[in-house]
Amino acid sequence: GQQVMQIPQYQHVQEGEDFTTYCNSSTTLSNIQWYKQRPGGHPVFLIQLVKSGEVKKQKRLTFQFGEAKKNSSLHITATQTTDVGTYFCAEYQAGTALIFGKGTTLSVSS
Amino acid sequence: EAGVTQFPSHSVIEKGQTVTLRCDPISGHDNLYWYRRVMGKEIKFLLHFVKESKQDESGMPNNRFLAERTGGTYSTLKVQPAELEDSGVYFCASSQGGTQYFGPGTRLLVL
Numbered sequence: 391g392q393q394v395m396q397i398p399q400y401q402h403v404q405e406g407e408d409f410t411t412y413c414n415s416s417t418t419l420s421n422i423q424w425y426k427q428r429p430g431g432h433p434v435f436l437i438q439l440v441k442s443g444e445v446k447k448q449k450r451l452t453f454q455f456g457e458a459k460k461n462s463s464l465h466i467t468a469t470q471t472t473d474v475g476t477y478f479c480a481e482y483q484a485g486t487a488l489i490f491g492k493g494t495t496l497s498v499s500s
Numbered sequence: 501e502a503g504v505t506q507f508p509s510h511s512v513i514e515k516g517q518t519v520t521l522r523c524d525p526i527s528g529h530d531n532l533y534w535y536r537r538v539m540g541k542e543i544k545f546l547l548h549f550v551k552e553s554k555q556d557e558s559g560m561p562n563n564r565f566l567a568e569r570t571g572g573t574y575s576t577l578k579v580q581p582a583e584l585e586d587s588g589v590y591f592c593a594s595s596q597g598g599t600q601y602f603g604p605g606t607r608l609l610v611l
Contacts (some may be wrong), residue, residue: 425602432591432602433543478543486556487533487545488593488600 396491409466411494413479421482422462428475469498504594504603512609518580521606525594532575538588582610
């Protein structure tokens with residue numbers, strides 16, 4: 391079935407460093423959504439990308455959707471300790487459900 | 501507006517026992533989803549209700565899992581009998597066709 395691959399699985403950075411997580415699919419994605427799950431928490435929707443080559447920003451977070459709609463990335467500039475958590479990408483398949491990547495767990499040391 | 505709620509927050513049971521998880525979606529949301537995350541793995545879809553009807557239950561692992569949504573409001577997910585591999589976090593999410601809002605999850609541990 392459809393799989394969304396996400397790397398890296400874990401990433402540790404010093405506060406102030408940048409961080410990027412990548413999602414890839416072997417097939418064209420209809421859309422890509424990004425979620426953040428804080429430790430002990432639940433997934434919280436961040437953003438959805440639909441168009442080829444789309445780039446969206448939320449403060450220090452930059453989301454990109456590849457031209458071929460087969461990959462996406464989330465980049466955080468100058469990480470802070472509040473950025474700690476697991477970031478998931480997911481494809482929403484209309485009429486059914488979200489297909490999640492395995493997530494990238496980010497830890498930040500001050 | 502209240503968010504998605506789930507009960508219980510944690511459950512520890514022995515193999516062979518029965519556990520029932522409950523989800524209360526956001527009021528007015530027709531779509532209700534169950535997902536599960538096993539330690540270290542991705543969040544996996546279990547099933548999708550539209551109102552009281554099962555739209556898609558292709559993710560249900562086996563017939564030990566039974567989900568209901570009588571009246572199209574809250575939903576229950578029963579695991580009977582529970583096995584060790586059923587341990588994980590069970591999330592419920594609801595939507596009204598757009599963004600899915602997740603509940604806090606039920607952490608199930610089967611010993």
